[in-house]
Amino acid sequence: MNSSRTLALGMLLVGACHSGSPVPTPVHGATDVGTPTALATDGSYVPAADRVGAVFPAAWRHKAGRVPVFGAHAMVASDAPLGSAAGVEILKRGGNAVDAAVAVGFAIAVAYPEAGNIGGGGYMVIHLADGRVAALDYREMAPLAATRDMYLDANGNLTDRSVVGPTASGVPGAVAGLTAALAKYGTMSLAEVMIPAIRYAEDGFIVDSALANSFRSNAKLIAEFRGSAVFLPNGAPLAAGTRLKQPALARTLRAIAARGRSAFYEGAIAEAWTSELRGAGGIITMADLAAYQPVWREPVRSTYRGYSLLTMPPSSSGGVTITETLNILEGYASLPAYGSAGWAHVLGSAYQRAFVDRNEKLADPAFVKVPIAQLTDKAYAARLRATIGSMRATPTSTLNTAIRDGMETTHYSVVDDKGNAVATTTTLNNLYGSGVYVASAGFFLNDEMDDFAAQPGKPNMFGLVQGEANAIQPGKRMLSAMSPTIVLDREGALLLVVGSRGGPRIITSTSEVILNVLDYRMTLADAMSAPRVHHQALPDSLYFERDAITPAVADSLRAMGYGVAMGRGIGLVNAIMRVRGGFEGVSDPRSAGKPIGY
Ligand code: DON
Numbered sequence: 001m002n003s004s005r006t007l008a009l010g011m012l013l014v015g016a017c018h019s020g021s022p023v024p025t026p027v028h029g030a031t032d033v034g035t036p037t038a039l040a041t042d043g044s045y046v047p048a049a050d051r052v053g054a055v056f057p058a059a060w061r062h063k064a065g066r067v068p069v070f071g072a073h074a075m076v077a078s079d080a081p082l083g084s085a086a087g088v089e090i091l092k093r094g095g096n097a098v099d100a101a102v103a104v105g106f107a108i109a110v111a112y113p114e115a116g117n118i119g120g121g122g123y124m125v126i127h128l129a130d131g132r133v134a135a136l137d138y139r140e141m142a143p144l145a146a147t148r149d150m151y152l153d154a155n156g157n158l159t160d161r162s163v164v165g166p167t168a169s170g171v172p173g174a175v176a177g178l179t180a181a182l183a184k185y186g187t188m189s190l191a192e193v194m195i196p197a198i199r200y201a202e203d204g205f206i207v208d209s210a211l212a213n214s215f216r217s218n219a220k221l222i223a224e225f226r227g228s229a230v231f232l233p234n235g236a237p238l239a240a241g242t243r244l245k246q247p248a249l250a251r252t253l254r255a256i257a258a259r260g261r262s263a264f265y266e267g268a269i270a271e272a273w274t275s276e277l278r279g280a281g282g283i284i285t286m287a288d289l290a291a292y293q294p295v296w297r298e299p300v301r302s303t304y305r306g307y308s309l310l311t312m313p314p315s316s317s318g319g320v321t322i323t324e325t326l327n328i329l330e331g332y333a334s335l336p337a338y339g340s341a342g343w344a345h346v347l348g349s350a351y352q353r354a355f356v357d358r359n360e361k362l363a364d365p366a367f368v369k370v371p372i373a374q375l376t377d378k379a380y381a382a383r384l385r386a387t388i389g390s391m392r393a394t395p396t397s398t399l400n401t402a403i404r405d406g407m408e409t410t411h412y413s414v415v416d417d418k419g420n421a422v423a424t425t426t427t428l429n430n431l432y433g434s435g436v437y438v439a440s441a442g443f444f445l446n447d448e449m450d451d452f453a454a455q456p457g458k459p460n461m462f463g464l465v466q467g468e469a470n471a472i473q474p475g476k477r478m479l480s481a482m483s484p485t486i487v488l489d490r491e492g493a494l495l496l497v498v499g500s501r502g503g504p505r506i507i508t509s510t511s512e513v514i515l516n517v518l519d520y521r522m523t524l525a526d527a528m529s530a531p532r533v534h535h536q537a538l539p540d541s542l543y544f545e546r547d548a549i550t551p552a553v554a555d556s557l558r559a560m561g562y563g564v565a566m567g568r569g570i571g572l573v574n575a576i577m578r579v580r581g582g583f584e585g586v587s588d589p590r591s592a593g594k595p596i597g598y
Helices: 003-010 081-092 097-111 174-185 195-203 209-217 219-224 247-259 267-279 286-291 318-330 341-361 378-385 505-518 524-529 551-559
Strands: 069-071 075-078 121-127 133-138 295-297 300-304 307-311 409-415 421-427 485-488 494-498 542-545 564-567 572-579 582-587 594-597
Touching: 069 075, 069 594, 075 081, 075 097, 075 572, 075 582, 081 097, 081 195, 081 409, 081 594, 097 121, 097 174, 097 195, 097 247, 097 409, 097 421, 121 174, 121 307, 121 485, 133 174, 133 307, 195 247, 209 219, 247 267, 267 286, 300 318, 307 318, 318 341, 318 378, 318 485, 318 505, 341 378, 341 505, 341 542, 341 551, 409 494, 409 572, 421 485, 421 494, 485 505, 494 505, 505 524, 505 572, 524 572, 524 582, 551 564
Parallel strands: 542 564
Antiparallel strands: 069 582, 075 409, 075 594, 121 133, 121 421, 133 295, 300 307, 307 485, 409 421, 485 494, 494 572, 572 582, 582 594
8 A cells, every 4th residue: 555545544633633722702604613522521511310420541631521512402413513503504494304414414515525525425324203214325336337356456466546546436425315315304405405505615614723734634635636726725725714615516516406416417517527537537437327326224223221223234334233242242231340451352352243244244235145134133142242251352363454544434413303313424435535626516536445345355444354245346335334323212212313433433433432321321421532442353453542541451451362552533423312301412522523402
């Protein structure tokens, strides 16, 4: 892998740091009017009686006891403050949670271009107050001209062409997915829900410090493929406080608002952007666009200690892998003390086993028979649990490849005043996707092709070692880890709307927020601030965020036979929890996100 493969991977810190400095005077349109996730720990928040105070290691950078955002009626939590604002705007105009989620989806395509997109794809899990549930798969698919070995060089070595440049993109699904969701479960017109997005693109918005950092850190990639005129005018990345207008994107959005998905998949705009891409060496054609369809699927339904989960089935691995992990953990009468070596061992071992299955068996169900029933079966989980030693590591294999960092997807959660809930995760894969900016239509294209096993048995960008099931085939969806999830309480009422970004760590970060709330009885804010542990089978080691565990716990784990890796953040979660009198919203303290409720 050359440097461009890792280029976009070092962006984790973008937007992840917040000072405790006082909130500055709001700038009209700014996306960071203050420090949105630097929630106060001023003692003003009284958690519900069933919550237990969390204790984190002394060196851990996020403090327990933060105050969540509260909304008596509704809540939107996303990584982009303007995205959350767009959702709330639609809710206040009378839209439901699906209307608002679609509004957020288009708004973040403008205001959060590193991950929000119309050139990528995603997944949506819906739970309506009347009991209806749905899961929408609008994952990208491999172009019809894709071939199994298309990313190998003449010597059979993996190149970086699945990550960067014009051949890295799957056929985008975002516009098809968002419009399909609105048509089936929304109450407003496309033109109405796209009002905020079009306004952000046409009138512009003030670039905030997180976005400015993002442009600066990714300037080389953006400059390589035509994004300069918009994001690096005069050769310099747009600075915080400047206004960003995106007229080409505004035209595309207006066309979509007027004509629906066909404006993106057929006709002049589609011709223009596909020929622009092909001119640069890409392989997506009008036939690919005509063939693209989002797919309504049955959510994966599972139970955990009496709670119910609704989550995303394949082509994402997220729901099955979370379910398998929680089924393994459910067999323990209680989980070991939070932050202890036992905690890391038990959670890590459960993830490790679930990821072994994920990496080999899960793939696009249109191409591969996926054993969902077996993998989500509690008796099967019990057999896996029996292989976990009391305090010793189980080697996955001898292959040992470093986990790579990457935080370039985005999750948002929406709850409306009727109790309808939507969990959506969407991505370009890497920050700014393949780097290819379609100047004629104003958007970045994804590099989702890297989520395939471009060379089965060899690690991808995330260090995931995946098998033949996820090899490239034309028209196939690449396996994802995206895990939009809705948790219902023991009475079947909405409890949590949750999801994350972070490649394979989506699975761990999403499920750990759930475990922190359900098992460790943390408040939602603490559940989000808490240190996380990750294991993805290969590389065969436990991965922690720096200072997430004490040196003594690390020593114990090494003595148990674990490789212990430390690094940067695991996931960026946006979650909503129903509490007495309304909803709490929390954006991950690792991000510049912002919940807005009312
Ligand atoms: O679908 C997936 O699993 C990945 N493309 C998600 C990528 C992601 O979360 C980027 N950040 N790490």
